Amino acid sequence: MRVQLDPTASRTRSLPLSCLLAISIGLLGVHPKRSNADAVTGTWTGDAQVRGNYYWDRSTRVLAPEFIAQLEAPQGSRMRVDYLVDAITSASQAAGALEDTRFTEVRHEVDLKGGHEFIERKNPVDLFGGFRFSREPDYFSFASMFQPTIWLADRATMFRGRMSYRHDEIGQNLRGGSQQRPGNMGGTSADRFRETLDAISVAAGWEQVLTRTLLLEVGYDFTYQWGFLANPYRSVLGGQRPEVHPDQRFRHLLMSRLAWYIPRSRTSLQVLYRSYIDNWKVGAVNPEFRIYQEMSPFFQTRLRYRYYTQTASFFYKSNQNDYTFDDQYVSNDPKMSAFHVNEFGVQFLVLGSFLEGRAHRSIAGAQFDISFNYRWNTNAFGNQVVAQTGLRIPF
Numbered sequence: 227m228r229v230q231l232d233p234t235a236s237r238t239r240s241l242p243l244s245c246l247l248a249i250s251i252g253l254l255g256v257h258p259k260r261s262n263a264d265a266v267t268g269t270w271t272g273d274a275q276v277r278g279n280y281y282w283d284r285s286t287r288v289l290a291p292e293f294i295a296q297l298e299a300p301q302g303s304r305m306r307v308d309y310l311v312d313a314i315t316s317a318s319q320a321a322g323a324l325e326d327t328r329f330t331e332v333r334h335e336v337d338l339k340g341g342h343e344f345i346e347r348k349n350p351v352d353l354f355g356g357f358r359f360s361r362e363p364d365y366f367s368f369a370s371m372f373q374p375t376i377w378l379a380d381r382a383t384m385f386r387g388r389m390s391y392r393h394d395e396i397g398q399n400l401r402g403g404s405q406q407r408p409g410n411m412g413g414t415s416a417d418r419f420r421e422t423l424d425a426i427s428v429a430a431g432w433e434q435v436l437t438r439t440l441l442l443e444v445g446y447d448f449t450y451q452w453g454f455l456a457n458p459y460r461s462v463l464g465g466q467r468p469e470v471h472p473d474q475r476f477r478h479l480l481m482s483r484l485a486w487y488i489p490r491s492r493t494s495l496q497v498l499y500r501s502y503i504d505n506w507k508v509g510a511v512n513p514e515f516r517i518y519q520e521m522s523p524f525f526q527t528r529l530r531y532r533y534y535t536q537t538a539s540f541f542y543k544s545n546q547n548d549y550t551f552d553d554q555y556v557s558n559d560p561k562m563s564a565f566h567v568n569e570f571g572v573q574f575l576v577l578g579s580f581l582e583g584r585a586h587r588s589i590a591g592a593q594f595d596i597s598f599n600y601r602w603n604t605n606a607f608g609n610q611v612v613a614q615t616g617l618r619i620p621f
Contacts, residue, residue: 269300270297270298270299270300271297271298271620271621272295272296272297272298272620272621273295273296273618273619273620273621274293274294274295274296274618274619274621275292275293275294275295275296275616275617275618275619276291276292276293276294276616276617277291277292277293277294277614277615277616277617278290278291278292278614278615278616279291279292279612279613279614280611280612280613280614281610281611281612282610282611282612283603283607283608283609283610283611284607284608284609285316285607286314286315286316287314287315287316288312288313288314288315289312289313290310290311290312290313291310291311292308292309292310292311293308293309293310294306294307294308294309295307301342302342302343302344302345303340303341303342304340304341304342304343305339305340306337306338306339306340306356307336307337307338307339308335308336308337308338308339309334309335309336309337310333310334310335310336310337311332311333311334311335312332312333312335312362313330313331313332314330314331314332314333315330315331316331331362331363331399332362333360333361333362333365334360334361334362335358335359335360335361336358336359336360337356337357337358337359338356338357338358339354339355339356339357339371340354340355340356341353341354341355341373349376349377349378350376350377350381351374351375351376351377352374352375352376353372353373353374353375354372354373354374354375355370355371355372355373356370356371357369357370357371358370358371363397363399364396364397364398364399364458365394365395365396365397366394366395367392367393367394367395368392368393368394369390369391369392369393370390370391370392371388371389371390372388372389372390373386373387373388373389374386374387375387381435382434382435383432383433383434383435384431384432384433384434385430385431385432386430386431386432386433386445387428387429387430387431388427388428388429388430388431388447389426389427389428389429390425390426390427391424391425391426391427392423392424392425392426392427393422393423393424394422394423394424394453395420395421395422396419396420396421396422396423396454396458397419397420397421397458398419398458398459419458421453421454421458422453422454423451423452423453423454423455424451424452424453425449425450425451425452426449426450427447427448427449427450428447428448429445429446429447429448430445430446431443431444431445431446432444432445439486439487439488439489440484440485440486440487441483441484441485441486442482442483442484442485443481443482443483443484443485444480444481444482444483445480445481445482446478446479446480446481447477447478447479447481448476448477448478448479449475449476449477449479450474450475450476450477451474451475451477452473452474452475453473454473455471455472455473455474455475456468456469456470456471456557456559457469457558457559460557460558460559461558462546462549462556462557462558463546463547463549463551463556466551467549467551467556469556469557469558469559470554470555470556470557471506471541471555471557471559472506472541472555474505475504475505475506476504476505477502477503477504478502478503478504479500479501479502480500480501480502481498481499481500481501482498482499482500483496483497483498483499484496484497491519492519492520493517493518493519493520494516494517494518494519495515495516495517495518496515496516496517496518497513497514497515497516498513498514498515498516499511499512499513499514500512500513500514502536506539506540506541506562507537507538507539507540508536508537508538508539508562509536509537510534510535510536510537511534511535512532512533512534512535513532513533514530514531514532514533515530515531515532516528516529516530517529517530523577523579523580524576524577524578524579524580525574525575525576525577526574526575526577527572527573527574527575528571528572528573528574528575528597529570529571529572530569530570530571530572530573530599531568531569531570531571532567532568532569532571533566533567533568533569534566534567534569535565535566535567536564536565536566537564538562538563538564539557539562541553541554541555541556541557541562542557542559542562542563543556543557544563546558560605560606560607561605563605563606565603565604565605566604567601567602567603567604568601568602569599569600569601569602570599570600571597571598571599571600571612572597572598572599573595573596573597573598574595574596574597575593575594575595576593576594576595577592577593578590578591578592578593578594579591587620588619588620588621589619591619591620592617592618592619592620593616593617593618594615594616594617594618595614595615595616596613596614596615596616597613597614597615598611598612598613599611599612599613
């Protein structure tokens with residue numbers, strides 16, 4: 227079962243929870259720095275993280291513990307391993323339930339990444355890449371990624387590229403009822419339904435330090451998907467027709483971020499904007515505003531507001547009974563409808579630095595964060611809750 231956890235995110239593909247619930251634990255909105263291994267003494271450094279992710283809407287619950295380990299070598303090489311477990315509880319027909327009976331399914335995901343920064347160059351270059359494997363009873367996904375980065379003007383300017391490929395294998399695993407699929411899709415044997423989905427993505431980004439307190443970032447992402455792009459469990463006309471989407475999709479995403487730090491009040495203000503369009507006539511705009519406030523040297527809060535609005539795809543009909551057997555494409559996917567979302571969120575970050583000199587350096591360097599986000603969503607998913615908590619300990 228593949229559950230779409232964030233129907234409002236203007237991303238270039240349907241992402242699993244580990245990608246839709248991004249880790250945001252950096253001081254004043256900046257991602258945490260690497261552990262800075264010492265090239266002189268030959269000391270290796272790293273950190274370990276334990277995270278808990280939670281998602282809720284009217285038909286789905288997701289609990290997802292995550293374990294992350296990072297290691298950096300003295301000469302600039304680094305490695306990262308992520309392991310995520312999704313415990314997905316759902317009663318939705320779009321997730322394989324034939325009756326209003328909740329069931330729980332488990333997904334395992336492993337993410338292996340590595341990179342090297344050539345810091346001896348005048349203009350440092352970083353090469354980073356990795357692989358991701360994800361499996362659940364009716365879904366298998368493999369993805370690879372390569373990301374080169376170059377810094378110019380004493381790191382005041384950064385250019386970054388990214389190329390990725392993904393391959394998914396899609397099956398069916400229905401629960402409850404007669405086990406007969408809508409419209410006799412695949413009969414009663416899960417082995418009879420096998421489809422694939424492939425995607426390639428190319429992205430480019432530019433980050434510029436404008437002043438000592440002002441940072442600008444812009445980026446573009448293009449994704450081409452081909453294969454089975456519908457949901458194997460959804461149907462229209464009372465189950466008489468399975469969902470059918472076009473088998474190709476071209477997706478364009480533009481993004482920007484402006485971050486301003488105010489030293490006197492120790493405040494960071496960030497404005498983010500994303501716009502999205504694809505060849506299914508889905509267009510979206512997604513502005514977001516964040517305030518990071520340092521309350522003390524070891525305590526920080528973050529407030530955020532995000533608005534998302536999109537148009538419907540060219541083949542979506544709000545009344546499912548308006549479809550006929552002559553329609554080439556039919557959909558029962560709320561993400562294909564026109565809708566909008568208002569989202570508010572709050573995060574608290576605690577640094578262990580107040581224990582400096584009184585505890586082991588790993589404890590004094592630890593970070594703990596907890597966040598809560600609520601979405602007022604106008605499509606069929608209804609309102610949603612997304613929450614996170616995490617502990618990072620360096621070594």
